Amino acid sequence: MSLGLFLAQALTGLASAATLFLVSVGLSLVFGITRVVNFAHGAFFMVGAYVGYTLTNYFAASDALSYWLCVVAAAVIVGAIGMAVELLLMRRMYKVPELFQLLATFAVSLLIDDILPIIFGPEDLLAPRVRSLRGGIDLFGARMPVYDLYMIAAAAIVLLLLYIAITRTRWGVLIRAATQDRDMVGALGVNQAWLFTGVFTLGVFLAGLAGALQLGRTSANLGMGTSAITEAFVVVVIGGMGSVTGALVAAILIGELSALGVAYFPQLNLVLMFLIMAAVLAVRPSGLFGKPEALTRQHEFSDEPPLRAISRPLAFAAIALLALLTIAPAVLGTYGLSVVVDVMIAIVFAGSLYLILGPGGLVTFGHACYFGVGAYAVALGIRYAGLSFASALVLAPLAASLFALAFGWLSVRVSGVYFAMLTFALAQIVWSVVFQWYDVTGGDNGLIGLWPTSLSPLVFYFVTLALTAGSIAILGWIPHSALGYALRVTRDSPARAAAIGIDVRLVRLFAFVIASLFAGLAGGLSAFAKGSVFPTAISIGRSIDGLVMVLMGGVESIAGPVVGAAMFYLMQTEILRYTDRWRLVLGVLIILIVLVFPKGVVGSISQRLRGEESR
Amino acid sequence: MTSSPLLEVSGLVARYGKARVLDGLDLTVNRGETVAILGRNGAGKSTLMKCIIGLITEKTGSIRFNGAEIATLPPYKVSRAGIGYVPEERRIFTELTVRENLEVGRLRGRSNTRWPLDRIIEIFPNLKRLLDRPGAQMSGGEQQMVTMARTLLTGPDLILLDEPSEGLAPVIVDQMAGMIRDMQASGLSILISEQNMRFASKISQRAYLLERGEIKFSGPMQTIATNQELYHAHLAV
Amino acid sequence: MTPQHPTAPLLQVRDLLVRYGETLAVNGVSLDVEAGKLIAIIGPNGAGKSTCFNAISGQRPPNAGEVLLDGKSISGLLPETIFSLGVGRTFQVTATVPTMTVRENVQVALISYHRRTFSPWVSARRLYREEADRLLELIGMTGQRDRACGVLAYGDLKRLELAIALANAPRLLLMDEPTAGMAPAERNELMALVARLAADRGIGVLFTEHDIDIVFSLAHRIVVMNRGQLLATGTPDVIRADPRVQEIYLGRDDHTGSAEKQPS
Structure with missing residues (x-):
């Protein structure tokens, strides 16, 4: 493989890393402060793509500026949807057991999965082409899609803004403080509810942004939510939950690995991802930049009564059911x-x-x-x-x-x-x-x-x-x-x-x-x-x-x-x-x-x- | 001047799981007063503090502050009502600098005329050179100052100090007594829990003796400090 | 004088050091526990008692120093390994299984001790039932053995902790605040039982305790810790008379350690 091709692959990897980072950093930030893993995060990414598609079509965005404006507007709309979901549903979820939080956020993604085709139809949707964003540039003899460079730049800008917001603003100070000790932040007079809403909205905004940005590379399709959340999970598991640095490093790792993996071992690409995850978890179960979790008791079932020997009525019911099923073929047809x-x-x-x-x-x-x-x-x-x-x-x-x-x-x-x-x-x-x-x-x-x-x-x-x-x-x-x-x-x-x-x-x-x-x-x-x-x-x-x-x-x-x-x-x-x-x-x-x-x-x-x- | 106490706790019961840590506690703090809660480890002092600020929700009984019931309020509302909490473990945000730690406490939108930053730095002069130090790299005494300063920035009328002298060298404890006197001079009311009787007796007017979740004695600090019998029964080794 | 006990103490802790980030939670603590003896660790909050405890029982491996059980090093071993060597422990905040009955809580400890954990085909209901009942009788909980742990009073849970810790026939018992949260009468009863068991069965007991009366009436020796360091070790009488101990509990006094000084 030539140097040019290698570089082009590496840059493609970085462009994928850009998407991965934008999706997983939101997931990670939301978890850090609310301790909720948002399964619907991938679905919001997908909504970003569909809303972006709609906006670019509606405004017939044919020049670069209007295209970017549509992308940002799509992210804002998705962020607003996220805010609504937080206010209506998530707020009731912070106190319930983990399993229910996961299931409820998954339910949101199910709703989105079914509502999108009602609105947009089942086909893959291709955004209008913007000539100045298409095409490629020559890089040591290999062609490199110019849009990939824009993706990398967009992620870099977000990273910079995020860095400033987190390190330089009062809001960022509160986020970092609450990630470490929520109760103490409350005892100092900060209403956490609005902090949670803010972070959730920001996370969903970033997912929507990543989804809309994706339009320049692929079509909007109904499978993109699930694959986005899978990859985001891999990234945060490797990088460590709640860590922005972790999300960045792991996104680059996975993005590059996929791109170079496709080039060198196309068949082993997914296996490679698994091996990396295995290697990281074997050494650091809480991820590269994550904090070790304490062995905590699972509170979900702590009020369950002791097990009893199988009761007579239940055993009787089981035997009766078994007998019924044994004679069932005499009554039921093939379909039954x-x-x-x-x-x-x-x-x-x-x-x-x-x-x-x-x-x-x-x-x-x-x-x-x-x-x-x-x-x-x-x-x-x-x-x-x-x-x-x-x-x-x-x-x-x-x-x-x-x-x-x-x-x-x-x-x-x-x-x-x-x-x-x-x-x-x-x-x-x-x-x-x-x-x-x-x-x-x-x-x-x-x-x-x-x-x-x-x-x-x-x-x-x-x-x-x-x-x-x-x-x-x-x-x-x-x-x-x-x-x-x-x-x-x-x-x-x-x-x-x-x-x-x-x-x-x-x-x-x-x-x-x-x-x-x-x-x-x-x-x-x-x-x-x-x-x-x-x-x-x-x-x-x-x-x-x-x-x-x-x-x-x-x-x-x-x-x-x-x-x-x-x-x-x-x-x-x-x-x-x-x-x-x-x-x-x-x-x-x-x-x-x-x-x-x-x-x-x-x-x-x-x-x-x-x-x-x-x- | 109103005659009702600033803080009035009555019939407070708190459980930790199945253990009753506070067993029907009554206590008052008047305006401008410093009241000490004395007792050994495990007597329930920290639990009392956490109940007042609202970090413990599994409790019954009444907590009135400025005449209003606050027992059911979340911590942020208790804080905004005018109660500051300085926890025993200090709970510094170790990943934030000192300046950022103070920022968390700074109230936005509500003017804090009594405790502007310059005034706080007057009380804790050492803070000035620590402002950009990460929270993780501070001694116990420095951490204690940061957490007290941070709490003052929320503009409290009453401050809860949970074992402030714990783990500090005697020199630092003496310094702290001075700082607390400065705070008292500004009219701040203080509820302080202590095992260190000498320290407590230097700064408080009244005291409660807490043992196994019950108040065993209450009265002027002077009485407890001089009453050998009380002292041996509830505090001494 | 001829030494009466030529054998080494059951537990020897030498220069134990545990670091949390920058702070030394336990800094060079040494202590011994002999078979049949009750040794108490006391000290103000944050003195490093619990950390010391966790370092011995394997919950938090020490950064330096050595823990010897019968002369053999156990420092850095996993808690489950240390358990299998004959060390039982009770927790400050009770760690029983609320969804099991009292008896089942003891049974499951016995199942683990007899290495029957990986037996999906064996019914646990009758496994080591008599042995569990004997332990429950010992702590006086026979009448409650079929009740769910989740509905027990706190004092009973504390007693159950003791029965569970005895399931592996320990030679050394580590008890972190065994009576915290109990009523005064219950406290004395429980610790009297512990003292009797220690004497009868030759179990060495290391415990931390808030209740000063219990410590001074039952401990054979008291270890006083302050800010991670060992301040004093000795019999209750020696410790009671030590002015430094009074000082850490009551604060520095400019004249003497005597208690009746007027406040300045």
């Missing part, structure tokens, strides 16, 4: 059976997530990864190794637990929101690999025609029923086991766990792998049930579905995810009959759960039944 199979698969998936979320107290946003790995293990096994139904079904949980071992080893080094972000980013990396590795996975087209000709639907139904019953029995059992007890200690009192000789990370890893094994089994079953596998099996959407199922049911016992999964599945099917705006409905539903039913349906009912006894 396939619905029941789908519900059972959802139950196994939600049940496996329950183990991590309930007794484990760890919030994962990447559980779909292990479901998808199981599904793809079946598909690839059948397609390339000619595996039988049985051996493919064994391979699924095995493959999922191997991935869980590697990813879990990394993830259990952190806890709280870091765990959520890391599991999410790891799952997205796997998703991207599957999506891009067209030759092997079929990319977006998936792998189809997986149903073995020798397999009868009735046999498959009973296999699924047996495996579901067994999985739920095991997943419901584990909390009652020695491991389950240790796991609950790591959740409720990490300091106590260490003092009585429990290796917190190892216990968490063990539970993580077991849970992923069952998620993989569910994925394997789903590959057969559908006869096909698509990248959506690994998508964040599926992880969120799982979280909503568990939360709808409640995290206090295995009955929660079972009821929640069934309810969720049937509701989804019903709603999809009337509208395809499912994400809109789901987003509203999540916000309702968070604000009204924080204990889940089963949890709320059982709390009511317990009445005053536990208080």
